[in-house]
Amino acid sequence: MDGESAFDTESLRLASATIQVYTPQGDIQTLPEGSSVLDFAFEIHDSLGLHARRGQINGRTRQLKTRLLDGDQVVVETSAKPEVLPKWLEWAVTPRARNSIRRYLRNKVRSS
Numbered sequence: 001m002d003g004e005s006a007f008d009t010e011s012l013r014l015a016s017a018t019i020q021v022y023t024p025q026g027d028i029q030t031l032p033e034g035s036s037v038l039d040f041a042f043e044i045h046d047s048l049g050l051h052a053r054r055g056q057i058n059g060r061t062r063q064l065k066t067r068l069l070d071g072d073q074v075v076v077e078t079s080a081k082p083e084v085l086p087k088w089l090e091w092a093v094t095p096r097a098r099n100s101i102r103r104y105l106r107n108k109v110r111s112s
Contacts, residue, residue: 019070031068034093038064041076042097049097050104051078065091084108 017033021040029043037057041064042049055062056075068074084104092098 019068019072021068021071022073024073024075032093035068036065036091036093037062037068037074037076038088038092039094039097040068040074042092042094042100044076046100048076048078049100050082050084051080053077053079053083064088 018030019033019035020028020030021035022028023044029040031039031043037055038049038052040055041052052064054064054077055066056077057066057068057072059073061077082104084101086105088101089098092101
C-alpha cells in the first residue's frame with residue numbers, strides 16, 4: 001500500500017464490490033454494488049431499459065431508482081413507448097445504462 005492514499009484504496013474496493021440479483025426465470029445477473037432497477041433493466045437489454053417504467057423487487061413494486069441488494073429478485077415493468085428522462089442519468093451507475101440513456105436523449109433532441 002506504499003504510495004496509495006486511503007481514497008484510492010477505498011474507490012478500488014467500491015469498484016470491485018458486486019451484487020448478484022435474479023431475473024424472474026432465476027438467471028443470475030452480476031451488477032456493481034449500488035446498482036438500481038434501471039441498471040438491471042439495461043443489463044438485460046437496452047430496449048428493456050428504455051421501456052422500463054418501474055420494478056418489482058421480491059414481489060414489491062418499486063421505483064426505477066431503487067437500489068438493489070444482493071439476492072433480490074427483480075421484475076421490470078415496461079411501457080409501450082420509451083419514457084426516458086434526463087434524471088435517469090442520476091439513478092444509473094453502470095456505464096452501459098448511462099451510455100444508453102445518453103444516446104437515447106441525444107437522438108431524441110436531434111430528431112425534435
